[in-house]
Amino acid sequence: MVPILSGRIQTRLFLLALVGALVTALITPVLPGDPGYRATFAVLAAVAALGVGWEVLYHGLMQFRWEKDWPSLFGLLTVVPEGALLWVLLRLELVPGAGGATFAGFAVHFGVVWLVVWLVANGPMRVPFLRWRFRGGRIG
């Protein structure tokens, strides 16, 4: 899928709400530091909220690419800046409801959600949503 801006945002919110929430629900009990559902879902909500800003930034960066595309690898590697920013915000206690997170718990949760969402976006998403890839990632 080669995204347009609205498609990026819709895809991120949709996949976090569906796949991200499912993964979070499944792995929270086994995360290091025993963060609890309230904290992990607060982190997930922060990924979604901050994500809108990140997508605007990626959209801007994409304009420098001739093909106006966003290679799969970028979708995977952006885990680093996004994870880093979120961890800093967590340490500064700027994420409501997510206090007391350990780095290990955060890293595993964030990393697993990211990987699964990325995998779903790179293939299985096209199975139920036949038009999604031709509409720049828009779902509706």
Place this chain on the structure above:
Amino acid sequence: MDTPAGDLTPALLNAALWTDGMLADAGIPVSDVPFVSVGGGIGSFVLVDYLRIAGVPADQIRVLSNIDHPWQTYEYLTRVSQIPRTQRIRSDSSSRPDNIWGFPSYALSEAWRDRSLRHLAQVLTEPIFSDYWTPRAGTVFAGLERESARIGYPSMLVKGAVRLVRRREGGGYFTILTPPAGSPTKRVAYRSTYVHLAVGYPGLRFLPDLQEFREKYRDHEHVVNAYEPHEHVYEFLKTRPGTVVVRGGGIVASRVLQRLMDDRAAFGLQTRIVHLFRTFVTGTHGSGVFMRRRGGHGWAYQGFNYPKSVWGGQLKAQMRKLDGEERAALYKRMGGTNTPKRGHWQRQMAAGRAAGWYEAMQGTVEKVEPAPHGQLASTVDGRVIRSHFVIDCTGLEADISEHRVLADLLEHSGAGRNPLGRLEVERHFEVKGTASGDGALYASGATTLGGYFPGVDTFLGLQVAAQEIADDLARRGWCARIGPVRSTSQWFRWLLGRPV
């Protein structure tokens, strides 16, 4: 009347609108079927695949074609232009004409089959750290063969040459087919509510100087087009040292160079290559920081034949809003002949440049003439280049009016041209101006290049068109719109190889 019974009469040929009675008078037998696709290549196949998956029964569809299977013309053209089944074509991993979802991608299928992560690693790192992963031609054909059997394609195929399509009074269309020799009647008419045209490239055109050479000297051996069989060139070069002039800067030129250079290495040949670019790209080029394309040594580099975002991203969204001059301008901005930057090709050309047997230059050829010792003399901006062969890789295409069915449509059925001179279609690929009652006439593929959707003449482009057409037919109430549930259940049937 001198027209034999069952043939087109002057009355029919001159009338823009046909009645059922006119065909009865002419003695042309009529077959009724709601949906007809003309062409029978990959464009027809992809749309029929969509409709079958949407639940349309096979007996509601007929494909009128002069080829036996959908990949026949494509395979012929790829083979003569130096892509045998074992070689990889220039197409994205998830651009699969045998799978409307594009999942699993070709790379994933190949990884599964070979039990190897190599293919997936390449897809993951493309195009930044590796060349684009592309499928083998043979893989594409094998997939099409499997899907063709799964959807019952052969039962929908009717062999023959389509002569024309005309509007029917009261709605819908008549498509006139000339059946193969030995059939009981000279023509057969298909009366349908919907017609789809996917007739492909109208034909090849030579560069004017090469056309002149061929006509003047009746020599079709030394000046060849890369899209016609020209194996004799490579065979000749195996027997003695020779010089070849290659003209063009696109993917076909790359392929022909690879063949010449592969042969040179494999058989220890002394082949010299002079490569002529009309536009010689020396580096990154474009109209500003947001429109820069890489290039060098004559070539403009691009992974596929369009920038990737035409198939669903920003360029697709942009073009959809444009008409007339503005649309033509955006086509121009993103267009231009180009080829992928592949490691293997880069290494071969670098070796040739260093050793002096491969020379790339900019130039406009004024004329080509015979020279002594069976050679050719190409005059390029005043300089004369001697060679044994000229291979034209410019891939010029003929005007759509060269195609009989399209010419008839332009003349009699209200069809018009788009800003690039091809057939003008709506965003949902209905040919503008050709509506007939409750019927609709659609077109997809190369015929419609220059429309609201660029990239029409590609696997993915044919699927974009098929989706738009299928959705339009659903809006008209003829078939069901594929929703998430049907899409998923049908995907599982595809995966298991079960009929639709």
